[in-house]
Amino acid sequence: MKNNLPIIELNHIYYRYDRENVLEDVSLRIEKGAFLGIVGPNGSGKSTLLKLILGLIKPQKGTIKLFGEEIKHFRDQQKIGFVSQKANSFNSGFPATVYEVVASGLTKKMGLFRFLRKQDEDKIVKVIKSVGMQQFMNRNIGELSGGQQQRVFIARALVSEPELLILDEPTVGVDAENVQSFYEMLEDLNQTGITLLLVTHDIGAISDKVTNVACLNKGLFFHGTSSEFEEQKIKGISEIYGHDVHLLSHEHHEGAHT
Amino acid sequence: MISGILQYEFLQNAFLSGIIIGAIAPLLGVFIVVRRLSLIADALSHVTLAGIAASLFLGKYSTFFLGLNPMYMGMAFSVGGAVLIEKLRTVYKHYQELAIPIILSGGIGLGVIFISLADGFNTDLFSYLFGSVSAVSRADLWTIIIISLFVVLTVVLIYKELFLLSFDEEYAKATGIAAKSIHFIFIVMVALVIAASMRIVGILLVSSLMTLPVAASIRIARGFKQTILFSVIFGEASVLGGLFLSYYLDLAPGGTIVMIAVLILILTVLLKKLVSGRAV
Numbered sequence: 284m285k286n287n288l289p290i291i292e293l294n295h296i297y298y299r300y301d302r303e304n305v306l307e308d309v310s311l312r313i314e315k316g317a318f319l320g321i322v323g324p325n326g327s328g329k330s331t332l333l334k335l336i337l338g339l340i341k342p343q344k345g346t347i348k349l350f351g352e353e354i355k356h357f358r359d360q361q362k363i364g365f366v367s368q369k370a371n372s373f374n375s376g377f378p379a380t381v382y383e384v385v386a387s388g389l390t391k392k393m394g395l396f397r398f399l400r401k402q403d404e405d406k407i408v409k410v411i412k413s414v415g416m417q418q419f420m421n422r423n424i425g426e427l428s429g430g431q432q433q434r435v436f437i438a439r440a441l442v443s444e445p446e447l448l449i450l451d452e453p454t455v456g457v458d459a460e461n462v463q464s465f466y467e468m469l470e471d472l473n474q475t476g477i478t479l480l481l482v483t484h485d486i487g488a489i490s491d492k493v494t495n496v497a498c499l500n501k502g503l504f505f506h507g508t509s510s511e512f513e514e515q516k517i518k519g520i521s522e523i524y525g526h527d528v529h530l531l532s533h534e535h536h537e538g539a540h541t
Numbered sequence: 542m543i544s545g546i547l548q549y550e551f552l553q554n555a556f557l558s559g560i561i562i563g564a565i566a567p568l569l570g571v572f573i574v575v576r577r578l579s580l581i582a583d584a585l586s587h588v589t590l591a592g593i594a595a596s597l598f599l600g601k602y603s604t605f606f607l608g609l610n611p612m613y614m615g616m617a618f619s620v621g622g623a624v625l626i627e628k629l630r631t632v633y634k635h636y637q638e639l640a641i642p643i644i645l646s647g648g649i650g651l652g653v654i655f656i657s658l659a660d661g662f663n664t665d666l667f668s669y670l671f672g673s674v675s676a677v678s679r680a681d682l683w684t685i686i687i688i689s690l691f692v693v694l695t696v697v698l699i700y701k702e703l704f705l706l707s708f709d710e711e712y713a714k715a716t717g718i719a720a721k722s723i724h725f726i727f728i729v730m731v732a733l734v735i736a737a738s739m740r741i742v743g744i745l746l747v748s749s750l751m752t753l754p755v756a757a758s759i760r761i762a763r764g765f766k767q768t769i770l771f772s773v774i775f776g777e778a779s780v781l782g783g784l785f786l787s788y789y790l791d792l793a794p795g796g797t798i799v800m801i802a803v804l805i806l807i808l809t810v811l812l813k814k815l816v817s818g819r820a821v
Binding site for chain 1: 575577698699701702704705707708709711712713714715716717718758759762763764765766767768
């Protein structure tokens with residue numbers, strides 16, 4: 284695959300819930316090897332955009348291509364790893380060990396009626412080690428802290444060896460100390476060639492980590508490299524949020540004060 | 542009692558079907574509980590009652606239905622009820638739990654009408670309500686065996702899909718697994734197991750065999766497979782203990798089985814408290 288091949292291509296996407304437009308004319312290309320941060324306030328359509336890319340909903344207008352293929356024909360979902368907002372997506376009392384949760388990441392790749400083989404088991408252990416969770420392998424997921432759980436979910440997404448990793452507000456509920464090491468882990472992953480798409484409202488935290496930034500508020504207001512974003516951030520972001528914002532440096536871990 | 546089992550066919554039927562139900566009801570129960578669908582078993586058991594009452598009623602007028610095991614009609618109603626619950630869950634997207642009381646009350650309403658049309662309760666119907674192990678026929682036993690084989694084989698084959706769907710439905714859908722079909726197969730299995738279990742514990746108590754062993758297991762198990770294992774062990778202990786006790790003390794088997802399951806649950810809760818108290 285060529286390096287500049289777009290992994291995700293959105294062309295003039297429109298999406299509405301009931302009568303309200305959530306996304307208006309959004310066009311976006313994400314190239315292989317990028318680390319794109321999509322930022323925007325609550326209700327700006329970030330989660331809707333992710334659901335569209337994941338194929339959970341369909342746009343009313345516009346086209347989506349994944350790995351060069353129309354989304355309705357796309358069957359290689361194992362190329363995409365997904366880490367959702369932890370708090371919303373699972374029952375913390377669920378009796379599953381870290382190992383079992385990570386193993387479930389192989390479900391689609393293995394296909395129906397197949398069982399874990401020795402090499403799959405080795406892969407699961409390896410990926411748990413790579414996120415630093417080996418000592419918790421046989422603990423129930425509900426017994427872990429928010430940051431540890433999020434590492435487990437990253438491992439679940441990585442175990443199928445995806446080319447694209449999508450993260451939806453992954454640091455919500457993770458304490459400040461762990462947020463830093465969490466982003467370092469993402470940077471390391473990006474270095475290994477995995478394309479990353481990170482959605483967050485925490486502008487301050489990501490602008491020095493990602494390679495590209497897209498600002499979303501129904502429409503796309505800015506899309507460029509992170510250094511271009513830095514240059515015009517105050518003006519651009521004020522427009523998106525509709526009022527003044529003051530960016531804090533990443534050390535504060537507070538993100539944007541709006 | 543052992544000699545009785547060797548000697549009498551009805552005791553053999555009762556014990557074999559009890560052993561099978563004691564394993565498969567909690568096996569599916571684990572998935573039901575973790576998906577927070579515990580009340581579905583109650584709704585479907587009442588729909589099963591409507592099916593059985595309909596079969597008994599039709600048996601008065603048609604020799605075909607008179608000869609037909611009422612369990613089959615109960616099973617058909619149960620599967621139909623399961624399909625309706627799924628349809629209603631998509632109609633009431635924001636109130637998905639509404640599907641359960643709708644089907645539950647519909648099942649009771651229809652059941653009561655058929656019972657009155659069939660001239661009220663008779664002993665046969667009573668045995669379906671509260672369970673009557675002595676009424677388990679060889680034909681019932683064979684039906685239970687076939688259903689169990691189907692359920693166990695299906696759970697083994699689609700275990701990883703069922704696990705993922707139960708743990709994180711949104712993620713399961715995002716990864717592109719056939720979530721709708723898997724869920725449909727699951728709900729049909731639940732309907733079949735409920736219809737198969739009612740001979741042992743009765744319609745009114747069938748959900749207890751799917752939830753109580755799981756409620757106990759979830760307190761102490763580590764991981765999902767262990768939860769299933771402990772649930773099945775507790776389910777078996779309840780059924781076998783209940784059958785033995787009811788035989789020697791001349792108690793209602795269904796009720797005895799459920800009370801042993803409750804006792805196991807209380808013991809695990811106390812044990813867990815004791816252990817975690819020590820750890821602190």
